Amino acid sequence: MPEGIASQGIGASVRRKEDRRFLIGKGKYTDDINRAGQLHVYFLRSPVAFADIVSIDKERAEKASGVIAILTGEDVAADNLGGPICGWAPTNKDGSAPSEPPHPILANGRVRYVGDHVAAVFAETLEEATSAAELIDVVYSEMPAITDLKTAMDQPQIHDGMEQNTYFDWELGNEAAVNDAFDRAETIVNVHIRNNRVIPNAMEPRAAVAEYDKGDARYTLFTTSQNPQLTRLVIGAFMLNIPESKLRVVAPDVGGGFGSKIYVYPEEAVCVWASKKLGRAIKWTADRTQAFLGDAHGRDHISEVKLALDKNKKIIGLRVDTLANLGAYLSAFAMVTPTYLHGTLLSGVYDIPAIYTNVKGICTNTVNVDAYRGAGRPEATYLLERTMDVAAKQVGMDPAEFRRLNFIPKDAFPYQTALALQYDVGDYEPLLDRAMAMIDYKNFESRRAKSAKDGKCRGIGISTYIEACGIAPSAVVGALGGRVGLYESAIVRVEPTGTISVLTGTHSHGQGHDTTFAQLVCDKLGVDIEAVEIVHGDSDRTAFGMGTYGSRSLAVGGTAISKALDKVIAKGKIIAAHMLEADDADIEFKDGKFTVAGTDREKSFGEIALSAYVPHNFPHDRLEPGLEETAFYDPANFTYPAGTHIAEVEIDPSTGVVELVDWVCCDDFGNLINPMVVEGQVHGGIAQGVGQALYEEAAYDDNGQLLSASYMDYCMPRADNFPSLKVQNLVTACTHNDLGVKGCGEAGAIASPPALINAVVNALSPLGVTDITMPATPEKVWRAIQDAQTKAAE
Amino acid sequence: MPTVAMKVNGANVVHDIPDNTLLVSFLRETMGLTGTHVGCDTSQCGACIVHVNGESIKSCSILAAQLDGADVTTIEGIANGDELHPMQQAFHENHGLQCGFCTPGMVMSAIELVEKNKNLSEREIREGLEGNICRCTGYHNIVKSVQDAATRMGG
Numbered sequence: 001m002p003e004g005i006a007s008q009g010i011g012a013s014v015r016r017k018e019d020r021r022f023l024i025g026k027g028k029y030t031d032d033i034n035r036a037g038q039l040h041v042y043f044l045r046s047p048v049a050f051a052d053i054v055s056i057d058k059e060r061a062e063k064a065s066g067v068i069a070i071l072t073g074e075d076v077a078a079d080n081l082g083g084p085i086c087g088w089a090p091t092n093k094d095g096s097a098p099s100e101p102p103h104p105i106l107a108n109g110r111v112r113y114v115g116d117h118v119a120a121v122f123a124e125t126l127e128e129a130t131s132a133a134e135l136i137d138v139v140y141s142e143m144p145a146i147t148d149l150k151t152a153m154d155q156p157q158i159h160d161g162m163e164q165n166t167y168f169d170w171e172l173g174n175e176a177a178v179n180d181a182f183d184r185a186e187t188i189v190n191v192h193i194r195n196n197r198v199i200p201n202a203m204e205p206r207a208a209v210a211e212y213d214k215g216d217a218r219y220t221l222f223t224t225s226q227n228p229q230l231t232r233l234v235i236g237a238f239m240l241n242i243p244e245s246k247l248r249v250v251a252p253d254v255g256g257g258f259g260s261k262i263y264v265y266p267e268e269a270v271c272v273w274a275s276k277k278l279g280r281a282i283k284w285t286a287d288r289t290q291a292f293l294g295d296a297h298g299r300d301h302i303s304e305v306k307l308a309l310d311k312n313k314k315i316i317g318l319r320v321d322t323l324a325n326l327g328a329y330l331s332a333f334a335m336v337t338p339t340y341l342h343g344t345l346l347s348g349v350y351d352i353p354a355i356y357t358n359v360k361g362i363c364t365n366t367v368n369v370d371a372y373r374g375a376g377r378p379e380a381t382y383l384l385e386r387t388m389d390v391a392a393k394q395v396g397m398d399p400a401e402f403r404r405l406n407f408i409p410k411d412a413f414p415y416q417t418a419l420a421l422q423y424d425v426g427d428y429e430p431l432l433d434r435a436m437a438m439i440d441y442k443n444f445e446s447r448r449a450k451s452a453k454d455g456k457c458r459g460i461g462i463s464t465y466i467e468a469c470g471i472a473p474s475a476v477v478g479a480l481g482g483r484v485g486l487y488e489s490a491i492v493r494v495e496p497t498g499t500i501s502v503l504t505g506t507h508s509h510g511q512g513h514d515t516t517f518a519q520l521v522c523d524k525l526g527v528d529i530e531a532v533e534i535v536h537g538d539s540d541r542t543a544f545g546m547g548t549y550g551s552r553s554l555a556v557g558g559t560a561i562s563k564a565l566d567k568v569i570a571k572g573k574i575i576a577a578h579m580l581e582a583d584d585a586d587i588e589f590k591d592g593k594f595t596v597a598g599t600d601r602e603k604s605f606g607e608i609a610l611s612a613y614v615p616h617n618f619p620h621d622r623l624e625p626g627l628e629e630t631a632f633y634d635p636a637n638f639t640y641p642a643g644t645h646i647a648e649v650e651i652d653p654s655t656g657v658v659e660l661v662d663w664v665c666c667d668d669f670g671n672l673i674n675p676m677v678v679e680g681q682v683h684g685g686i687a688q689g690v691g692q693a694l695y696e697e698a699a700y701d702d703n704g705q706l707l708s709a710s711y712m713d714y715c716m717p718r719a720d721n722f723p724s725l726k727v728q729n730l731v732t733a734c735t736h737n738d739l740g741v742k743g744c745g746e747a748g749a750i751a752s753p754p755a756l757i758n759a760v761v762n763a764l765s766p767l768g769v770t771d772i773t774m775p776a777t778p779e780k781v782w783r784a785i786q787d788a789q790t791k792a793a794e
Numbered sequence: 795m796p797t798v799a800m801k802v803n804g805a806n807v808v809h810d811i812p813d814n815t816l817l818v819s820f821l822r823e824t825m826g827l828t829g830t831h832v833g834c835d836t837s838q839c840g841a842c843i844v845h846v847n848g849e850s851i852k853s854c855s856i857l858a859a860q861l862d863g864a865d866v867t868t869i870e871g872i873a874n875g876d877e878l879h880p881m882q883q884a885f886h887e888n889h890g891l892q893c894g895f896c897t898p899g900m901v902m903s904a905i906e907l908v909e910k911n912k913n914l915s916e917r918e919i920r921e922g923l924e925g926n927i928c929r930c931t932g933y934h935n936i937v938k939s940v941q942d943a944a945t946r947m948g949g
Contacts, residue, residue: 015886015887015889016886016889018894019885019886019891019894020878020886021894022891022894022897022898023869023878023882023885023886023891023894023897023901024829024869024870024873024878024882025827025828025829025830025868025869025870025898026829026870027829027894027895028828029828029831029895031828031832032822032828201929202893202895202929203831203833203839203841203893203895203896203927203928203929203930204831204833204893204895205832205833253893253894254893255831255893255894255895255896256892256893256895256929256930258929287832287834287835288833288834288835288836288839289835509893510892510893510894510930511892512892676889677889679889680889680892680930680931680934680935683931683932683933683934683935684892684929684930684931684932685932686932687929687931687932687933688929688932710834710835710836710838711834711836711838711839711927712836712838716838716927716929718920718923718924718927718933719919719920719921719923719924719926719928719933719936719937720917720920720921720923720924722920722932722933722934724916724934724937725932725934748932
């Protein structure tokens, strides 16, 4: 292969093809799109958390300058529109179905959280719509807000017909076996875990531009989506009753997602609905406060964890009881995130013979909670990795060695966990060893002593995580209550001149698919990367696909591309055999050339492409003209990335400020296509996890007001909060996809919070502090120190 | 409606605009320069940073009418034809961007930072970018990009 092309294939840190448009200000985000004659919509949101709507008087507002229309829940009901749906419904432990109350796209008679959509005001300008909204007189009959997860089950029902404000009550594992393990245990470890509520905060706020073409009776929606095909399906089939063929959904450049742009929200549907109803294009862009009040939040669990150890300090049982706050309405993946994406991961990287978990999904008067980078796996990893540290301390072992003792040994793969999953491959000790070497773990105590001389508390914290990515085998998904398939589609379209368009059902919103996926093509077909165009995000162009989340794009979408490329090569070989007057079996394809084995007779890839479209000398008796192949790939299993992250912190006990002084990690993502992109994904994930552990909290007061609804109040991590991050990899290749890849998008966010909190607790343990909840803010750290010292003095 | 005359990316422009028009709205909506982004409404995120008379400024925090006669440069105006500005090139070489949304503000901020001090330490770069939020990169490769650009820009 020519050197230039070899450097563009699998394993090369190719600089990204998509960079240029972003760097010169020519990215095309939804808010950059305008349509002639468009109206702007502003959503009047509920200022109260829980109330019946007594009346809505919109008369004054309707007369305001520029106002075209004001739509409310009554209009939604009159047009018989549906609401957002839940894509995955686990069965309750008593065998019954979960509770799925309706979610009207504009509130109908009752509001259930601060930010609930009460009215949509359409006007010529955004300023006019915003001003007019202030003239709408809504009379609310307020009820006490239910925001506390611990007591919500005992409160009046937020939705009629629900019991104990509980969406579901789910279990997994063998409770009897776990009880038996606790009966036999030498040591029992109890840990109370609070996983704080955070807000995804993609830097691009959500937006939508919708228009209706009367001529062909067809809608177009431009929107900030991680999965435009699913958005089309949900809005068309479940919300607005539009045939899919009459709705085009385009997700152009999207400025980050992290889960929050998976779901269909009311705003996009209202824009599509109104575009026909009002006969004008409709534009909506959230400001940041609307994003805080409207985008699905993440995490928000309380768990009681119980670990049983035998006399050899080996884990013999684990029980986890979790309350998951899912907010006022069920978002699309709200129910699967704390169940099948959380409960199944509780074995971690450890050999645990008996595990049982119970999860209750709770309704509160807060914003919906759904998958946020990692989706259930960060929550599982946090509780397990905190528990490992507590357990290690309780039995007097070094936390690294306690983990090592309990690792699944490398010769145990494929490893069947006690919780449904089967890990295909992995080798955890080298990851731990490498990370410990990277941070010079063995000399930590001397660094601690040095910090102590400066009056600082130094701590080190480990997290050895696993995650289940590459979602997911459709049959398994279906058996567990999923309502979708989770295959992925790819079309490889070779054009007559030999350029190649790859149409993928995944979506890139920062992950670099334009480059990484093109590398797959370069590698297989031996063409220059500039000849390859990756197309995603337009339901009119791509085949039906499931989008991007769950670190699935490469493992599932990339494998689909790989399979479609194989079909192209197979067809190309038959064409070449015909042209070269040879047997099919004698044709080899390598470095972009079809060759008759053992001869110098060859046809270039370009010649074959041309022949497919100008089929003068072509095997018409065997093939159709053209060179375009489609593949749908349904994965055989999840993939299981794993690794070790270690954080080192220094704390000033007089202020409680935690300084992150070092971060190392060694991850196993299977084979890497573009190491530079992978490293970038890890950096970003770590930063989000550090944000959750040290800075970020979606805080509600007792009245259900979101106190942290702007960047003035919600602390986002900044550049000066981080040291240089040290990222390395080891590889055990995934055994069940063609590329041997596992996925890397969420690992950093999954691994990092427990590493950090373990480091903080480790730093403060000489002062008697045994736990700290996230986020470990200076105030919280300072108070923990004071409390521990007061206790010690007593 | 006041008339505002300014130089934007080297070209003289004159527009009548409502007096409450923010500079960022003027750039995005009146001028069609959508490279400058809006990521928050509290002047925290820095996605809207442009240069006004050579200084970086959050364009969501100033009225266009205040800038009569000013020289404004946006992300669209820093490359030399097809040749990227050294800061743009450094972001590309060092994978200093992912989703691209914070990137224009980050690049504009970083250019001013380096132009004022070509021998920035890593700590100074991190502190200098404190007014720009990125959710994708963990800032690691942004810092590397700025270090690289400082060298390219003669540091």
